[in-house]
Amino acid sequence: MTAARGAAGALLIAVPLVFTAGFTGLQMTFEYPDILRHPAGEVLTRFAHAGADLHVYWYAMMAAAIGLIPASIATGLHLWKRDSLLAGLSIGFGVLAGLVQALGLIRWVMLVPVLAANYTAPSATEIDKAMAVSLFDATNAYLGVGVGEHLGYLFTGVWTLLVSALLFGQQRILAVTGMALSFTVMAGMLEPFGVPYTADINAIGFSLWALWALVLGVMMLVRGRTATSVHAQPA
Secondary structure (H helix, E strand, C coil): CCCHHHHHHHHHHHHHHHHHHHHHCCCCCCCCCCHHHHHHHHHHHHHHHCHHHHHHHHHHHHHHHHHHHHHHHHHHCCCCCCCCHHHHHHHHHHHHHHHHHHHHHHHHHHHHHHHHHHCCCCCCCCHHHHHHHHHHHHHHHHHHHHHHHHHHHHHHHHHHHHHHHHHCCCCHHHHHHHHHHHHHHHHHHHHHHHCCCHHHHHHHHHHHHHHHHHHHHHHHHHHHHHHHHHHCCCC
């Protein structure tokens, strides 16, 4: 098994598992992602009254986004010989996908806890609360909807499409599935423009995308070990 194949397989298994753990935890404790459509004051109050596990779930989501960066690099290097141009582009878009998602999610790890504490402080005045709400709304619109979601969906979808194109010759079913899922992920880009059902399509598509990445990672590790075993057998 080559180093790139092994690293890509391990990371493509770890990233969706960490992402799913964080996402599931947020669904159970914070009503994510529906909570993002609630008033800022309600979101900050619920965040302040939540336990430490909520911070762990948000950190897991951010860690999964960061993990996509080395995962995309290792995957591109493993698939380099199939088409160096597509592989190089996949590395670039994969790095961008992980970066913008991490930049969007880091607000929940660093900024939102401070805003929630200021909003719910016993000594907080109406001006303090209004300032916390304004900062939350501004960062949610820019870092959340703009950078983390809009650009994150775009770059993740393009990365998935490029990797699927590289897989098409040998893993056609996985490639076609990835191509279809790439468009469901990018469908989330249309939500800010009021296009109906795109949020639901994106939520389902991202969950299936995590499963697709996990399957891809497992296949890389299994095939790598099989190839290593075959080559290790005496002639």
